[in-house]
Amino acid sequence: MTEMPKKQLPGHIAxxxxxxxxxxxxxxxxxxxxxxxxxxxxxxxxxxxxxxxSSYAGALAALASGDGTEAQVVAALAHARVFIPIVAQxxxxxxxxxxxxxxxxxxxxxxxxxxxxxxxxxxxFSHAEALTRWHPEARPVAVYAARAALSAVAEEAQLLxxxxxxxxxxxxxxxxxxxxxxxxxxxPSYADPAVQQVLESSxxxxxxxxxxxxxxxxxxxxxxxxxxxxxxxxxxxxGGGTGPExxxxxxxLPGLDQSAVNGVLAGLQEIWAAQxxxxxxxxxxxxxxxxxxxxx
Numbered sequence: 001m002t003e004m005p006k007k008q009l010p011g012h013i014a015x016x017x018x019x020x021x022x023x024x025x026x027x028x029x030x031x032x033x034x035x036x037x038x039x040x041x042x043x044x045x046x047x048x049x050x051x052x053x054s055s056y057a058g059a060l061a062a063l064a065s066g067d068g069t070e071a072q073v074v075a076a077l078a079h080a081r082v083f084i085p086i087v088a089q090x091x092x093x094x095x096x097x098x099x100x101x102x103x104x105x106x107x108x109x110x111x112x113x114x115x116x117x118x119x120x121x122x123x124x125f126s127h128a129e130a131l132t133r134w135h136p137e138a139r140p141v142a143v144y145a146a147r148a149a150l151s152a153v154a155e156e157a158q159l160l161x162x163x164x165x166x167x168x169x170x171x172x173x174x175x176x177x178x179x180x181x182x183x184x185x186x187x188p189s190y191a192d193p194a195v196q197q198v199l200e201s202s203x204x205x206x207x208x209x210x211x212x213x214x215x216x217x218x219x220x221x222x223x224x225x226x227x228x229x230x231x232x233x234x235x236x237x238x239g240g241g242t243g244p245e246x247x248x249x250x251x252x253l254p255g256l257d258q259s260a261v262n263g264v265l266a267g268l269q270e271i272w273a274a275q276x277x278x279x280x281x282x283x284x285x286x287x288x289x290x291x292x293x294x295x296x
Contacts, residue, residue: 048081048142050083050127050140052126053076053079055079056073056077056080059073060073063237064168064226066238068239069188069238069239070170070188070239071191074172074186075186077145077172078146080145081143081144081145082143082144083124083126083127083128083140083143084110084122084141084148085110085134085139085141086139087109087111087135087137110155111138112157113164119157119158119159120156120157121158121160122151122152122155123161124160124162125140130166146180148180149177149181150181152177153177158177159173159177160177167226169224169226169240170224170240171240175189175282175283176188187281188218189216189245190217190218190219190246190247192281195277200214202268202271202272202275206268206271208264210253211251212252213292214249214251215248218245219243219245219284220241220247221241221243221245221284222245223241224236244283245282246284246285246286247287248285248288250288251289251292253292265287272285
């Protein structure tokens with residue numbers, strides 16, 4: 001009969017035991033040679049091949065073709081596995097007898113980025129190859145996207161950036177990131193009736209007859225630039241940008257000076273900020289002013 005190889009302890013358990021310096025359990029029985037149940041799950045991704053989640057890939061493809069929305073991409077992320085990069089960070093050094101400095105202790109730390117607007121962002125990767133290309137020395141840790149969002153919140157990051165530096169980056173802004181972390185559905189501010197209601201009620205609350213209309217739409221900030229084989233210069237995709245994601249158009253009567261316009265804007269923004277649904281649901285706002293067309 002052919003001798004079957006003995007089952008080995010999983011690498012992360014073996015490493016932990018080796019690091020603790022113990023080859024036996026508390027009863028003095030050796031760890032070596034023990035068999036573990038084959039059906040036992042050591043983590044949620046023990047059979048993971050490192051590829052991109054198929055639902056997330058499909059949502060990205062639909063977004064690129066114009067048939068999908070960024071809300072659908074975030075919804076696909078809610079059930080997707082991603083990889084978080086972890087890197088070694090020096091915690092303590094010591095000087096040896098020869099006068100050379102050596103690493104004594106090191107910790108594993110999350111990587112964070114700083115966006116163009118200064119906001120902190122946590123990078124995450126939809127497949128292992130993208131992470132390796134981005135940072136060859138980083139250790140990929142597989143987690144659900146909701147867990148990645150929780151980590152971003154813990155790191156006081158305002159953005160979760162999927163596949164930075166790749167052909168198809170996608171930015172999850174603060175409201176969507178919080179929704180992922182809480183495992184709630186996310187509605188973009190520009191498509192949220194509750195946000196529209198706040199805008200409309202703010203005009204009535206301001207009580208200024210110079211404001212004759214207000215409306216909201218998606219801002220240009222939701223656009224992201226993707227590289228493509230057919231378009232070497234890249235193309236804009238309607239979703240996954242860093243913001244501002246909400247464009248508010250305010251219609252004013254003509255004839256107002258700059259001081260009066262500033263007063264209107266300050267008054268409206270103060271009302272918006274006081275509304276919880278607006279403060280939590282809107283990441284950033286772009287304001288446009290217009291005047292009504294004269295009737296002919």
